[in-house]
Amino acid sequence: MEKGLTVRKIVIAGVLGAIAILLGVTRLGYIPVPTAAGNATIMHIPAVIGGIMEGWGVGMIIGLIFGVSSFLNATVPLFKDPLVAILPRLFIGVTAYLTYVGLKNVNQYLAIGAAGFIGALTNTVLVLGLAVIRGYMPFGVAATVAVTNGLPEAVVSVIVTLAVVAAWKKLGSSGRQKSKISGDF
Amino acid sequence: MSAEFELTRNITIGQYLPTASVVHRLDPRFKLGAFAILIVAIAICNTYVGNLFALAVCLWLFQVSKIPLHYGISGIKPAIPFIIILAIMQLLFYGEIANGGTVYFQYGIISISSESIRLVIVSAMRFVEVIFLSSVLTLSTSTTELTHGMERLLGPLEKVKFPVHAFALIITIAIRFVPTFAMEMEKMMKAQASRGADFGTGEWWRIVQRTKDMFPIIIPLFNVALSRAEDLILAMEARCYMPGASRTRYTQYKAKGIDYAALVASVVISVVMLGIPW
Numbered sequence: 001m002e003k004g005l006t007v008r009k010i011v012i013a014g015v016l017g018a019i020a021i022l023l024g025v026t027r028l029g030y031i032p033v034p035t036a037a038g039n040a041t042i043m044h045i046p047a048v049i050g051g052i053m054e055g056w057g058v059g060m061i062i063g064l065i066f067g068v069s070s071f072l073n074a075t076v077p078l079f080k081d082p083l084v085a086i087l088p089r090l091f092i093g094v095t096a097y098l099t100y101v102g103l104k105n106v107n108q109y110l111a112i113g114a115a116g117f118i119g120a121l122t123n124t125v126l127v128l129g130l131a132v133i134r135g136y137m138p139f140g141v142a143a144t145v146a147v148t149n150g151l152p153e154a155v156v157s158v159i160v161t162l163a164v165v166a167a168w169k170k171l172g173s174s175g176r177q178k179s180k181i182s183g184d185f
Numbered sequence: 186m187s188a189e190f191e192l193t194r195n196i197t198i199g200q201y202l203p204t205a206s207v208v209h210r211l212d213p214r215f216k217l218g219a220f221a222i223l224i225v226a227i228a229i230c231n232t233y234v235g236n237l238f239a240l241a242v243c244l245w246l247f248q249v250s251k252i253p254l255h256y257g258i259s260g261i262k263p264a265i266p267f268i269i270i271l272a273i274m275q276l277l278f279y280g281e282i283a284n285g286g287t288v289y290f291q292y293g294i295i296s297i298s299s300e301s302i303r304l305v306i307v308s309a310m311r312f313v314e315v316i317f318l319s320s321v322l323t324l325s326t327s328t329t330e331l332t333h334g335m336e337r338l339l340g341p342l343e344k345v346k347f348p349v350h351a352f353a354l355i356i357t358i359a360i361r362f363v364p365t366f367a368m369e370m371e372k373m374m375k376a377q378a379s380r381g382a383d384f385g386t387g388e389w390w391r392i393v394q395r396t397k398d399m400f401p402i403i404i405p406l407f408n409v410a411l412s413r414a415e416d417l418i419l420a421m422e423a424r425c426y427m428p429g430a431s432r433t434r435y436t437q438y439k440a441k442g443i444d445y446a447a448l449v450a451s452v453v454i455s456v457v458m459l460g461i462p463w
Contacts, residue, residue, distance in 0.1 A: 005351040005428050007421050014358025015414040019406065021359060022366050028399065042403070049407065061352070065359055072319055081228055081311075135304060141274065156396055163400075164407040 005057070013058045016046040017065035024069045040149040041123075043070065044092045045160050048119035051093030052100045052112060052165055059093015066092075084134060088126030095122040109166060116161030117154050124150035202324045207443065208250035209325045213334025215444035219451035220322050226455035227314050233303070235461040236310040242454055243317035250325045257320040261313060268312065272305045332356050333436055351428050362413070369409050370402060377401050 020043050023029025029043040043066050051059025067086035070079055079085040096119035103111035128142040128150075137145070203209065208216070227239055247254050277295045290297040326334070336353035343349050382401065 005348045007426055007428060008418050010351050010355055010428060011358060011414045011418045011421065012411075014355045015362055015410050015417070017355060017359035018362035018366055019410055021363050022370070025363070026367065026370070028370075028402070042399075045403075046407075061355055065356070072323070082224065083228065136271070136275075136308065152396065159400070160403055160407070163404045164411075167408065168411055 009054045009058050012054050013050060013061045013065075016050045016058075016062050020046040020062060020066040021069045024066075040153045040156075041070075042153065042156050042160065044089070044120055044123040044153075045116070045157055047089065047092040048096040048116050048157060048161050049164055051095075051097035051119065052115050052161070053168070056094045056097040059097050060090050061093075063089040063092045063094075081134060081136070084127060084130045084136070088123065088130055091126060092119045092122050095119060108169070109162065112165045113158045113162050116158040119161075120154040120157035121150065124153060201327045202252055202256070204251040204325075206249060206251040206325070208246065208321065210443075211447055212438050212440050212444040213326055213330040214337045214438060215440065215448050216322065216326060217331070217334045217338055219447050220318065222448075222451045222455055223318060224315065226458050227311055227318070230311075230458050231303070231307050232461055233306065235458045236307055236314065238461065239314045239454075239458050240310060240317075242458075243314050243321070246321045247317065250321055252321060252324050256324055257317045260316045260320055268309055272309060275305050275308070276301055328360050332360070333438070337438065348429065350432070358417075362410075365413070366406065366410060370406055373402055373405055373409075 020029075023043045023046075029041055044063075047059050047062040047066055050062040064086065067089035070089070071082055071085035096115040099118040100111045100115040103114050124146055128137070128146055131137045132139050132142045223239075223242075227236075230236060230239065243257075244254070247257060276297060288296060288298045323331075332353050335356070336349055339347070339349045339352065382398070
């Protein structure tokens with residue numbers, strides 16, 4: 001956030017945060033997988049997309065909204081612990097952003113896909129890591145969940161992130177981005 | 186089948202029960218502060234009696250705020266199967282990791298000790314307490330009050346250049362747009378269904394199929410959201426909204442004695458809860 005929060009950043013963060021909340025309350029953000037964690041999730045995707053589009057600050061805020069909403073909606077004791085539900089989610093957008101920036105000059109599509117993958121992985125690894133530390137799961141179970149939930153999550157994340165961001169970037173220069181003065185604020 | 190499309194009906198975000206009780210009338214800043222203190226205390230507390238005490242406090246809060254208990258219980262109901270599965274797993278496999286305590290039963294990797302039993306019971310109780318507590322908070326505070334309270338509470342962070350007002354605005358936008366997007370999503374699901382797509386009818390074990398079913402909803406949803414964001418950006422900039430400019434407030438909060446009392450009470454409760462040694 002070199003220039004602080006612009007109107008654009010505020011609005012994008014709010015809108016993508018709304019999607020994170022919506023996916024949570026309608027249960028559409030959950031992919032039912034029969035494992036210990038109950039469900040795989042796609043709710044980290046708004047945070048990933050926010051991170052790619054508007055930088056790590058926006059990604060972090062969306063992650064926070066996702067974390068708080070999953071904390072409030074949780075049906076599993078694991079996510080009723082703010083340390084597990086909120087803290088790890090802050091980093092989803094940040095790692096996604098860093099991955100995107102790092103690979104941007106190699107290939108746009110590769111960078112977007114990789115950011116989606118790394119963002120999902122951040123969520124999986126940090127949440128399960130904290131779950132083990134806080135004593136909700138033994139390590140073996142967490143490792144199984146990482147494979148059974150983490151992999152489908154990462155794949156879905158790559159597909160959706162690519163589809164949304166690639167479509168948006170392509171159209172962005174030619175009129176989807178309505179405001180012409182956003183850069184000046 | 187039709188019920189699956191009624192997204193807007195199921196959204197209980199900002200569900201608010203106006204009973205005008207003492208808890209409802211508390212200053213949201215103090216209410217949020219007290220809530221945060223209690224949540225932290227519950228997260229740390231791992232004794233039986235301490236958790237029983239916390240549970241009693243939660244039930245008392247329902248009483249004081251005149252909110253029927255079934256609002257809290259309805260939050261727990263869908264979670265019961267998860268709690269049971271998790272409890273069994275913790276009970277069977279956690280004995281070795283939870284050091285200390287007497288081991289009652291051991292067979293291969295299965296080991297049950299007094300510590301693993303404590304873990305199971307305490308985490309189940311903790312879960313119920315947090316649900317009760319957050320139900321009381323959200324049912325007794327409107328979303329506007331919550332965001333205003335949060336903005337004021339975070340106020341001091343402005344000194345270290347944290348954009349508090351912008352942050353509160355983001356939360357407000359997010360909450361404002363949830364019902365709008367729910368409506369959009371409902372429309373898209375109906376549009377897809379009218380073309381022959383089916384949602385949620387696949388068997389649960391066909392995970393790949395069920396995941397694929399979601400793409401035609403999720404991707405357009407993001408696109409709709411982003412184009413709405415563009416409209417909002419344009420509208421805000423057209424009205425000369427400046428992030429970080431100083432602005433006055435519509436609502437002013439003034440702390441009364443009862444607000445301080447609530448804060449002190451939450452600290453006392455937390456100290457008692459953590460002080461109980463069993």
